[in-house]
Amino acid sequence: MENKGYVIGGLAFLLVLPSILLLMVLVDMVNLDESVDTIIKSDNSFYISGDVERNIPIITRQVLKETVDNTISNGMPLTNSRILIKNAIGHKMDDLCANYQNNSGVNVRCIINSVDSALDPFEVELNSTIVVMKDNITYNRIVNQNISILCTDHRNKFSINSNDSNEISDPLPFIKCKKFGGMIIKNARISYGSSLKKYLNGVNGSEIYENASSPYYIKKCPYDPYTSHGNSTKFKTLKNCIDNGYYHESNDGACLLCRLEGRATCNHYGFETFIIPSNEGNKQIIIAPCSIDHVIFSNKNFNKPYPGESVQSSNDNTSCEIFLDNGHRAKYGVPDIK
Amino acid sequence: MRDNNGQIFTIDALLALLLITILIGVSANTMGIVGDKILEYSSEQSIQRIAGDTADVLIKTPGEPENWENYKYFTNIIPGLADIENGTNKFGNVLSMRKISSLKKNPELIKLLLPKNMDCNLMIYPTNTSLPVIDVISKTPLKGDVTVVNRTVLYDYKLIDIYSNIKPDNIRIKGSEYVCTHSYINPSSHKPPDFKSRKSGWVCAAFNIDLEDIKSKDFYILTDPVRGDNTDFHASWILDTPNRMTNNSQNFTSNPILINSIISELSENKNREIFVLHVSISGDIKQCFNTYIVGVPMGTSVQDVRLDNIGPQPAFLIMKLWIK
Numbered sequence: 036m037e038n039k040g041y042v043i044g045g046l047a048f049l050l051v052l053p054s055i056l057l058l059m060v061l062v063d064m065v066n067l068d069e070s071v072d073t074i075i076k077s078d079n080s081f082y083i084s085g086d087v088e089r090n091i092p093i094i095t096r097q098v099l100k101e102t103v104d105n106t107i108s109n110g111m112p113l114t115n116s117r118i119l120i121k122n123a124i125g126h127k128m129d130d131l132c133a134n135y136q137n138n139s140g141v142n143v144r145c146i147i148n149s150v151d152s153a154l155d156p157f158e159v160e161l162n163s164t165i166v167v168m169k170d171n172i173t174y175n176r177i178v179n180q181n182i183s184i185l186c187t188d189h190r191n192k193f194s195i196n197s198n199d200s201n202e203i204s205d206p207l208p209f210i211k212c213k214k215f216g217g218m219i220i221k222n223a224r225i226s227y228g229s230s231l232k233k234y235l236n237g238v239n240g241s242e243i244y245e246n247a248s249s250p251y252y253i254k255k256c257p258y259d260p261y262t263s264h265g266n267s268t269k270f271k272t273l274k275n276c277i278d279n280g281y282y283h284e285s286n287d288g289a290c291l292l293c294r295l296e297g298r299a300t301c302n303h304y305g306f307e308t309f310i311i312p313s314n315e316g317n318k319q320i321i322i323a324p325c326s327i328d329h330v331i332f333s334n335k336n337f338n339k340p341y342p343g344e345s346v347q348s349s350n351d352n353t354s355c356e357i358f359l360d361n362g363h364r365a366k367y368g369v370p371d372i373k
Numbered sequence: 374m375r376d377n378n379g380q381i382f383t384i385d386a387l388l389a390l391l392l393i394t395i396l397i398g399v400s401a402n403t404m405g406i407v408g409d410k411i412l413e414y415s416s417e418q419s420i421q422r423i424a425g426d427t428a429d430v431l432i433k434t435p436g437e438p439e440n441w442e443n444y445k446y447f448t449n450i451i452p453g454l455a456d457i458e459n460g461t462n463k464f465g466n467v468l469s470m471r472k473i474s475s476l477k478k479n480p481e482l483i484k485l486l487l488p489k490n491m492d493c494n495l496m497i498y499p500t501n502t503s504l505p506v507i508d509v510i511s512k513t514p515l516k517g518d519v520t521v522v523n524r525t526v527l528y529d530y531k532l533i534d535i536y537s538n539i540k541p542d543n544i545r546i547k548g549s550e551y552v553c554t555h556s557y558i559n560p561s562s563h564k565p566p567d568f569k570s571r572k573s574g575w576v577c578a579a580f581n582i583d584l585e586d587i588k589s590k591d592f593y594i595l596t597d598p599v600r601g602d603n604t605d606f607h608a609s610w611i612l613d614t615p616n617r618m619t620n621n622s623q624n625f626t627s628n629p630i631l632i633n634s635i636i637s638e639l640s641e642n643k644n645r646e647i648f649v650l651h652v653s654i655s656g657d658i659k660q661c662f663n664t665y666i667v668g669v670p671m672g673t674s675v676q677d678v679r680l681d682n683i684g685p686q687p688a689f690l691i692m693k694l695w696i697k
Binding site for chain 1: 579647
């Protein structure tokens with residue numbers, strides 16, 4: 036055996052085995068980078084998804100503002116406001132997602148599933164799906180958000196600041212009356228000129244609405260409960276509400292999305308505001324169409340605006356007169372018509 | 374090997390055997406050491422993974438159910454500290470102070486996120502050193518290996534509720550200013566400020582408070598920046614209601630102003646009361662300040678009523694884990 040070298044050869048082979056094992060152990064210990072890399076990619080995708088989600092309310096408000104402004108400028112109702120707004124938001128989100136793709140290489144998509152009225156009439160509900168893909172990691176979730184149409188949330192210091200570019204206006208008066216001409220916007224109020232009287236053509240007492248006015252921006256009334264409007268000397272709180280141009284929650288009034296379609300009433304929980312006859316009007320008129328926007332702008336083919344009786348509210352310097360039916364009198368704490 | 378030469382092993386073979394024995398011995402020892410190191414490493418990685426994942430669950434998720442901090446009994450609850458509003462993590466990794474307080478009162482909830490043989494200590498250190506350290510779970514680590522996780526977070530001290538927030542910037546835009554009830558009585562003296570001609574004026578806002586909150590909270594007026602007595606223009610404020618107007622103005626101080634007595638006096642015991650805050654400010658935009666009406670749980674120390682506690686504050690969340 037020794038002459039042929041079997042002993043030494045065999046023993047030398049035995050030496051090689053442990054060294055191979057040692058080498059394999061060393062290689063295994065070094066090969067850990069892959070799992071850390073996976074964690075980093077996963078975190079990045081998660082944060083980008085959060086960024087996209089936080090941009091949705093901002094872009095939604097921009098789209099709502101643009102859509103309302105366009106409707107006001109052309110006076111034409113939309114056929115399907117929900118679909119149009121959903122598509123517009125979708126386009127803007129696609130642009131935003133393309134930026135992420137270019138900057139970070141992460142493939143992110145935001146699919147807007149639906150836009151609809153929320154339970155709160157001053158909010159819009161948006162449902163979307165966010166899909167993030169990076170190499171072999173995919174992250175997706177369905178997001179449901181309620182987005183305020185008001186310019187500020189005073190309870191949140193970090194909400195969007197109030198300025199003219201963020202306040203959303205009421206499109207309904209322009210859809211109904213713009214074609215009659217003479218409407219102007221001054222000091223955050225719509226002055227109808229003769230347009231509203233022409234719109235109400237043939238309705239008893241409609242002449243009182245010559246040079247009427249109503250609020251331009253949608254602002255939520257803080258005088259809640261609403262019965263407090265009437266529970267004040269000379270209805271001072273009501274007068275102050277009218278001067279500030281506030282909107283009130285209403286079962287009958289249309290929501291913002293339906294207002295864009297030219298509807299004064301809808302199945303959703305909406306809002307309403309006062310349309311104020313001019314002080315220059317005929318003081319002899321005691322009964323006239325009820326001074327609530329969804330009453331005046333209701334579909335005349337089905338419901339003529341129902342009448343209300345005069346309510347005078349004043350402060351120490353000025354007064355104003357509106358017309359309310361018993362239903363709205365009860366709502367705003369004003370005594371019923373006897 | 375031939376028996377007749379009297380040799381059993383050659384010297385080569387002996388040397389080779391000696392070498393092999395040494396090498397095998399060293400290899401075995403090394404493999405033993407490496408094996409121990411691998412075990413130690415995987416054990417460390419395992420604890421670090423548990424620590425990282427537990428911190429992730431606490432920071433990134435609101436818990437299950439999302440409003441678990443409002444529950445009286447904590448069965449079938451998974452704790453999470455992320456602040457969720459309207460279904461979204463609004464500001465990204467903001468922790469809710471209410472959830473932190475609930476976890477502090479019920480530290481055993483953390484055991485749902487940890488293996489049975491592990492324990493932890495959880496502290497939140499605000500980057501603003503004037504704010505107190507929040508001791509969420511205070512347990513002392515045992516002697517031995519302790520794994521530490523350090524994350525930068527924001528926590529929202531939402532024990533403070535803002536009822537009104539007057540920002541003079543808003544009134545520079547026509548249409549968004551509030552038409553005040555006082556302007557009917559004193560139209561010339563209760564006008565908004567005119568920053569172009571540097572005329573001082575009044576900025577006003579209406580807000581409402583539920584009767585339940587009036588009975589359970591302390592209310593303060595805060596300004597940002599803090600108003601002192603050493604300014605040229607003495608800003609003042611009035612708090613009244615549309616029905617009960619008053620001209621009694623009071624000056625701001627450098628401390629939060631407790632207004633419980635005024636609110637009680639004006640309250641008409643309705644379910645929801647309406648108040649109006651009027652603030653007189655200078656016509657110099659550089660001297661303008663924001664004014665807040667805030668409510669805190671009754672009995673809260675006035676030292677906790679501070680602007681730092683309004684809105685998310687940065688902090689370090691430090692969690693230490695060890696094997697029991």
